[in-house]
Amino acid sequence: MKPSNILVGLFVIGAVILLIVPIPGELLNVFIIFNIAIALFVLFNALYTTEALEMSTFPTMLLFATVYRLSLNVASTKLILTYGEAGQVIRVFGEFVAGGNFIVGIIVFIVLIIVQFMVITKGAERVAEVSARFTLDAMPGKQMAIDADLNAGLIDDQEAKTRRQKIQQEASFYGAMDGASKFVKGDAIAGILITFINIIGGIGIGIMMNGSSFNEALNNYTILTVGDGLVSQIPALMISLATGILVTKASKDANVGEEIQKQLFSMPRVFMLTGGILILLGILLPLPKILMMGVGSLILFAGYRMIRELKVQSVEEEITEDDTDVEEIRRPENVVSLINVDPIVLEFGYGIIPLADVNQGGDLLDRVVMIRRQIALELGAIVPVIRLRDNIQLNPNEYSINIKGVEVSKGEIMFDHYMAMNPGYIEEEVDGIQTVEPAFGLPALWISESQRERAEALGFTVVDPPSLIATHLTEIIKRNLDELLTREDVQTLINTVKEKHPTLVEELVPKLLSVGEIQKVLMNLLNEGISIRDLVTIFETLADYGASNRDVDILTEYVRQKLKRNISKTFLDNPKNNVITLDPGLEQRIMDSVKQTEQGSYLAIDPLTTQKIYDGLKREVAKVTSTGQQPIVLSSPIVRLYFKRLTENILPDLIVLSYNELDSSVEVQAVGMVKIA
Numbered sequence: 001m002k003p004s005n006i007l008v009g010l011f012v013i014g015a016v017i018l019l020i021v022p023i024p025g026e027l028l029n030v031f032i033i034f035n036i037a038i039a040l041f042v043l044f045n046a047l048y049t050t051e052a053l054e055m056s057t058f059p060t061m062l063l064f065a066t067v068y069r070l071s072l073n074v075a076s077t078k079l080i081l082t083y084g085e086a087g088q089v090i091r092v093f094g095e096f097v098a099g100g101n102f103i104v105g106i107i108v109f110i111v112l113i114i115v116q117f118m119v120i121t122k123g124a125e126r127v128a129e130v131s132a133r134f135t136l137d138a139m140p141g142k143q144m145a146i147d148a149d150l151n152a153g154l155i156d157d158q159e160a161k162t163r164r165q166k167i168q169q170e171a172s173f174y175g176a177m178d179g180a181s182k183f184v185k186g187d188a189i190a191g192i193l194i195t196f197i198n199i200i201g202g203i204g205i206g207i208m209m210n211g212s213s214f215n216e217a218l219n220n221y222t223i224l225t226v227g228d229g230l231v232s233q234i235p236a237l238m239i240s241l242a243t244g245i246l247v248t249k250a251s252k253d254a255n256v257g258e259e260i261q262k263q264l265f266s267m268p269r270v271f272m273l274t275g276g277i278l279i280l281l282g283i284l285l286p287l288p289k290i291l292m293m294g295v296g297s298l299i300l301f302a303g304y305r306m307i308r309e310l311k312v313q314s315v316e317e318e319i320t321e322d323d324t325d326v327e328e329i330r331r332p333e334n335v336v337s338l339i340n341v342d343p344i345v346l347e348f349g350y351g352i353i354p355l356a357d358v359n360q361g362g363d364l365l366d367r368v369v370m371i372r373r374q375i376a377l378e379l380g381a382i383v384p385v386i387r388l389r390d391n392i393q394l395n396p397n398e399y400s401i402n403i404k405g406v407e408v409s410k411g412e413i414m415f416d417h418y419m420a421m422n423p424g425y426i427e428e429e430v431d432g433i434q435t436v437e438p439a440f441g442l443p444a445l446w447i448s449e450s451q452r453e454r455a456e457a458l459g460f461t462v463v464d465p466p467s468l469i470a471t472h473l474t475e476i477i478k479r480n481l482d483e484l485l486t487r488e489d490v491q492t493l494i495n496t497v498k499e500k501h502p503t504l505v506e507e508l509v510p511k512l513l514s515v516g517e518i519q520k521v522l523m524n525l526l527n528e529g530i531s532i533r534d535l536v537t538i539f540e541t542l543a544d545y546g547a548s549n550r551d552v553d554i555l556t557e558y559v560r561q562k563l564k565r566n567i568s569k570t571f572l573d574n575p576k577n578n579v580i581t582l583d584p585g586l587e588q589r590i591m592d593s594v595k596q597t598e599q600g601s602y603l604a605i606d607p608l609t610t611q612k613i614y615d616g617l618k619r620e621v622a623k624v625t626s627t628g629q630q631p632i633v634l635s636s637p638i639v640r641l642y643f644k645r646l647t648e649n650i651l652p653d654l655i656v657l658s659y660n661e662l663d664s665s666v667e668v669q670a671v672g673m674v675k676i677a
Contacts, residue, residue: 018071025085028090029087029088073228139167346400350390352413375477419446430458432448482527525538528656575667580632609676
């Protein structure tokens with residue numbers, strides 16, 4: 001255990017022991033002085049801290065200080081009632097502060113209690129309650145603001161995470177302060193009750209047990225009780241003051257002293273008016289003229305000096321600004337910031353700005369945040385921050401999607417219209433403007449609001465412009481997700497797995513495979529739309545085969561076979577699935593054309609044979625697509641990789657699976673075969 005933890009434990013246990021075990025007056029003096037020192041520490045820390053969260057443990061400190069102070073009250077009460085004495089500190093406070101007059105002492109004590117209980121404690125309690133309520137109510141808005149800044153590129157993921165944690169800490173802190181302020185209130189009430197109990201009990205013990213007269217008992221026990229109350233309530237007053245200071249802090253850029261000086265004593269006209277009014281009051285009213293006019297003259301002089309200093313400061317700022325401008329002109333341009341390329345950027349014309357502006361009711365930013373979450377859940381990949389920016393070079397209602405600084409797709413929307421798409425079986429027509437759905441290239445119509453209900457009733461798929469943009473962006477990201485996966489992202493995924501499976505990661509990285517080799521395997525999977533969420537299975541497969549084979553393409557095939565349940569669920573989810581197979585002669589021809597090199601294997605087929613394969617494949621794919629089904633090619637495991645490489649240029653979205661990637665529960669039916677004449 002750390003020394004600080006041990007000290008806290010001893011402090012709490014010591015406070016409890018003081019409630020039970022009697023202590024001598026000399027030791028009580030030490031504890032009382034220690035109590036005053038704690039109160040001063042708390043007060044000055046609250047005064048000079050720049051924001052409330054820097055003292056996030058204040059509610060706990062408040063509880064500890066209250067318990068400790070009450071235990072001192074109990075200990076001193078036992079000494080006062082038992083021996084008629086409670087140490088030098090309490091007697092000095094009772095005699096010096098009260099002036100030796102117990103009536104004056106009682107009045108001072110009551111005034112002190114009223115100031116603490118009715119003014120400071122009650123105000124701090126109300127401020128803490130309101131701050132807790134407002135903080136909780138503002139949490140959703142602050143979260144949305146963080147997401148908006150993150151998507152706009154103003155902050156990175158780490159800063160967004162830090163700001164979210166700070167919001168949670170603020171809510172917890174002000175909620176705790178709302179409850180902790182009740183400790184101070186209860187402490188004040190307890191101080192009043194203990195004082196009256198000591199006075200009444202002390203008089204009774206002094207008269208009946210010690211044989212003192214009424215006046216002697218009243219004077220002695222009242223002085224001691226008032227002294228006890230003062231040494232207890234003065235530290236309590238300081239901690240109450242610290243509570244009020246902490247919950248009323250509004251600025252996070254400076255401490256209280258700097259803010260007061262800046263806000264109260266920074267305007268010369270205020271000094272001039274205040275000094276002039278004091279001098280005028282000294283002349284017109286029967287007040288101490290020398291004092292009033294002297295103070296007024298000092299304030300006028302301070303205002304005059306401030307005016308002179310502000311003029312000098314203004315001239316210096318102008319000179320400094322001119323020098324800075326000259327230096328900026330002379331300084332060579334820093335081009336480092338100009339060569340940074342954002343991974344994903346959604347640019348749009350000025351007409352689409354309302355869709356992205358939260359103040360105008362736009363929810364495009366929220367949809368972009370959901371895209372990253374959706375892809376993370378669906379494919380298990382970390383999508384980089386998506387930047388949104390307007391581009392005046394685009395048409396007003398046009399948008400473009402850029403991947404690594406290059407435009408890969410674009411689209412155009414119509415405001416106050418909806419896009420309607422025919423699923424393929426609806427024969428009735430709907431009035432609208434013909435267009436093409438940008439994400440999948442399907443024929444569609446732009447329809448008005450009045451046509452929307454009819455189109456939905458007929459069975460058309462109807463989407464609004466924000467949904468259209470979000471869907472298009474999602475599909476583009478999925479298609480390019482493999483090249484968006486960086487080594488840093490892979491390292492993050494590895495660290496995530498390492499938290500629960502440290503042995504697996506230690507065996508795999510870097511003993512068998514490097515981060516770059518794992519990245520290539522994951523990129524191969526994402527390139528064909530296979531989820532990498534099951535990282536444990538992927539890493540275990542790589543650990544099993546990585547020692548004997550470091551060819552990332554072959555390792556990818558091993559991983560695919562281990563993920564057959566996921567692959568079958570993704571691509572073969574029908575009761576019966578129609579597939580296209582490869583002619584055994586074609587498969588043998590492909591295998592004979594595989595060439596092995598030190599850098600890996602590649603396929604070397606003559607152009608004539610390649611064209612025949614393309615023609616046969618297109619014929620079979622056309623037959624399947626004419627029935628409205630997705631074409632899937634099934635091949636032997638050793639051929640799958642090379643056939644996919646061969647066809648990805650003409651049919652990049654073609655699904656090519658091997659027999660070893662089929663789950664045992666999947667039923668397939670061959671409806672065609674690719675052959676070469």
